[in-house]
Amino acid sequence: MLKELYKKATDIVYANFLWILFSFLGILLTLGAATTALFRVIFQVFKTKEPTNVFPLFVKSFKENFLLSTLVYFCLLMLGIPTYIMLTYALYNNLVFLLVIAIFASYQLIMFTVYFFPTVALFKTASLKELIKNVLLLSNYHLWTNIKILGSFVFVVFLVFYVHEAFLLIGVAIYGFLVAFHLQKVYKPYIEQLDEEGNE
Numbered sequence: 530m531l532k533e534l535y536k537k538a539t540d541i542v543y544a545n546f547l548w549i550l551f552s553f554l555g556i557l558l559t560l561g562a563a564t565t566a567l568f569r570v571i572f573q574v575f576k577t578k579e580p581t582n583v584f585p586l587f588v589k590s591f592k593e594n595f596l597l598s599t600l601v602y603f604c605l606l607m608l609g610i611p612t613y614i615m616l617t618y619a620l621y622n623n624l625v626f627l628l629v630i631a632i633f634a635s636y637q638l639i640m641f642t643v644y645f646f647p648t649v650a651l652f653k654t655a656s657l658k659e660l661i662k663n664v665l666l667l668s669n670y671h672l673w674t675n676i677k678i679l680g681s682f683v684f685v686v687f688l689v690f691y692v693h694e695a696f697l698l699i700g701v702a703i704y705g706f707l708v709a710f711h712l713q714k715v716y717k718p719y720i721e722q723l724d725e726e727g728n729e
Contacts, residue, residue: 537574543583544570545702551591559595561602561646566590567701568650571709594649597657605642612638640668640675647712651720667715674711681707 544567551563569590574581612634619628644664654660668675685704688696696703 533578536580540574540581540583541571541702541706542699544587545699545705547584547587548701548705551587559591559599561598561605562591562595564602564646565594565598565650567705568647568709571705572647572651572713575709575713590650598646598649601645605638605645609638637668640678641665643675643678643708644668644712647709647716651716652723671715674715677711678708681711 547570548563548567551566552560555563566587570581570583570587573586612631615627616631616635618624619631641664644667648660648664648667654663681704684707685696685700688703689700
């Protein structure tokens with residue numbers, strides 16, 4: 530039991546360092562594809578008791594989802610920058626109505642980002658429009674899960690800034706693990722439905 534847990538933990542930490550390597554070698558332009566690959570590995574670690582071949586699986590997912598993940602990553606950046614500007618402008622100028630809009634937009638953007646890359650890692654879809662619609666529905670339907678995910682982020686920030694800076698090196702792995710842990714319950718009915726359809 531302990532040996533199995535240790536192996537799973539080392540696999541996730543290994544994937545964390547691959548995420549850092551692939552993201553920074555790509556000057557952060559490849560961060561989207563690297564994030565999708567990270568979640569693909571983490572979900573595989575959750576799924577099986579067998580050893581996970583981390584590097585080949587990470588690279589395969591990175592290549593397969595590169596275009597889609599990178600395109601959406603850039604779109605999220607393009608939306609995130611004006612949203613951040615709007616939020617800071619509203620705060621500095623005490624514009625309550627604009628602040629409410631900015632907070633709502635920020636929440637939607639953050640939750641879409643959180644759900645998008647794990648969804649791409651687990652599910653195949655031929656339609657980008659359908660994928661975006663499904664991610665929007667998922668990210669707005671599971672409020673309690675969203676609260677736990679945001680709480681997980683606060684927990685990781687606490688570890689990095691108030692426990693030890695060394696947690697920064699594996700912060701992505703910890704957060705990725707927590708997000709995947711919460712989301713696997715969300716995804717479970719859809720995975721079971723796909724399995725049933727595949728067996729028909």
